[in-house]
Amino acid sequence: MATQNTPIKQYHQGYSQRFNRVLDHIDQHLDQSLDLSQLAAIAYFSPYHFHRMFASCMGETPGDYIRRRRLAVAAFLLSHHPQRSILEIALMVGFGSGEALARAFKSLFGHTPTAWRQGADQHWAEEVVAIRQRAWWQRNFDQVIRNLDQTKLQGIGEDVSSNSQPRKTTMHVTIEHIPQRRVAYIRQIGPYGPAIGALWRNTFEPWLQLNGLTTQTCYGLGHDDPSITPPEKCRYDACVEVPDDFVANGQASIMILPAGRYAVMRFKGTGRDIADAWRALFSEWLPSSGMQVQCDLGPCFERYDRRVERDEATGEFECDLCIPVRPN
Known part of the structure; x- marks a missing residue:
């Protein structure tokens, strides 16, 4: 498990190309379903081995990583695309509804999407x-x-x-x-x-x-x-x-x-x-x-x-x- 503020040293020890493919795929498909078996196949691992190696190398589970990336992209879109509705942004990053995005967003950032958008200058x-x-x-x-x-x-x-x-x-x-x-x-x-x-x-x-x-x-x-x-x-x-x-x-x-x-x-x-x-x-x-x-x-x-x-x-x-x- 990676320690706070320390580069993930294990990442480049034999698996960098495999995990790079997975991380790039996730970023390019945030609006789609990203299941474990699909990501494991991209990395040429079995689902069990992929989950274990991903958590070891990345310091979080695949599910936690995907959720964090979706919310980070949503935060960017809220700040820089004021014309887009919260529902539209939710669908763009893989949430099924604006309410689902709002719950996850507040849990991570401590703000509702609306409050985050209103505080863009502070961000x-x-x-x-x-x-x-x-x-x-x-x-x-x-x-x-x-x-x-x-x-x-x-x-x-x-x-x-x-x-x-x-x-x-x-x-x-x-x-x-x-x-x-x-x-x-x-x-x-x-x-x-x-x-x-x-x-x-x-x-x-x-x-x-x-x-x-x-x-x-x-x-x-x-x-x-x-x-x-x-x-x-x-x-x-x-x-x-x-x-x-x-x-x-x-x-x-x-x-x-x-x-x-x-x-x-x-x-x-x-x-x-x-x-x-x-x-x-x-x-x-x-x-x-x-x-x-x-x-x-x-x-x-x-x-x-x-x-x-x-x-x-x-x-x-x-x-x-x-x-x-x-x-x-």
């Missing part, structure tokens, strides 16, 4: 604090994945969640059609922060070198909202574009980032600033844009062009913040 404030607490490592991200002969992170453990004055975010957002990308990824399950820096430095970067992928575009996908998801259960994928004939090996898995319309904001700054850039994109640009998040398209992500160098003097790096969108 944003909590989200920004949570992102800032995880974001310090990104100050060195560019150095980690671009300067192959300099893998030592500096400033590890620096606290940017307090006593720091984030600069005002300048937003230049474009709507871009991004083609389908086939990516290989290595997943970290555990608290955002130092463990993610270690994932890039100690695991993903050596894997990129071993597979001749050091010049390819990389992506960072944080799947979970750290203001509502327990730290030890947050999922982060370090990703890299790969050709169609590439076969994943070791801890890596393959997934498709789907083609679609994305709001893309060019970010330049340090880890101190990126949380505020995400906040501004969602809470300032999105409501006045005539767009809404297209939740069924795929996750939001950061896109890193490895040809762009990190500024050693200022600690600044550049990336694109990408949100799948559609017209309201």
